Amino acid sequence: AQTVTQSQPEMSVQEAETVTLSCTYDTSESDYYLFWYKQPPSRQMILVIRQEAYKQQNATENRFSVNFQKAAKSFSLKISDSQLGDAAMYFCAYALGTSGSRLTFGEGTQLTVNP
Amino acid sequence: GAGVSQTPSNKVTEKGKYVELRCDPISGHTALYWYRQSLGQGPEFLIYFQGTGAADDSGLPNDRFFAVRPEGSVSTLKIQRTERGDSAVYLCASSLMQGSVHGYTFGSGTRLTVV
Secondary structure, eight states: OOEEEOOOSEEEEETTSOEEEOOEEEOSOSSEEEEEEEEOTTOOOEEEEEEETTOOSOOEETTEEEEEETTTTEEEEEEOSOOGGGOEEEEEEEEESSTTOOOEEOOOEEEEEEO | OOSOEEEOSEEEEOTTOOEEEEEEOOTTOOEEEEEEEOTTSOOEEEEEEETTEEEEOTTOOSTTEEEEOTTSSOEEEEEOSOOGGGOEEEEEEEESSOHHHHOOEEOOOEEEEEO
16 A cells, blocks of 8 residues: 655745755555645645656756655655745645546645744 | 535534535546545545546445445535544545546535534
């Protein structure tokens, strides 16, 4: 079974600074995808960034980038130039690269951005 | 519709009662997922529909939980003889055939409180 672990229940960062959220996962599969989702108080899960396991290049989306270490099964999220609106719960998630694959989520990291 | 709609937004029920939670996915999305998110935790998979059929119901915790999607669009999650431990946010997500590739879109969830 696949598992996802986020070892940082809470993190804080100063506005305009950079913060890195950690995630490790365990799988024996070779075809899979990794995700970071943001969940604000509205409860809706919002996709931040996605990484295909077969791609060696780390995904980037504006201020958000990942450090994907496939051998170490590590998938960290870096947020640059943090903004107040980045404050939320962040979840790392895994899904197989097959039709109908469900997401397996980590426990989450609560990010606080201090002005 | 433009997004995934879940109703009601909040539901308070008495222990032992029956509840129904509704999910209206994005038009054309054939895959539909239900997740349960307990306080302070990541969402946990409950059931996955491809079209009208439940392709994977391995996450349903017991036989008090049941879900249907009779016409391949709207889905209803049904909980019989509710218990206080059923209190959680129930999230619905939809996607084109392969969510890991096409992306999952989440609703804002239903917060169920059993008193």
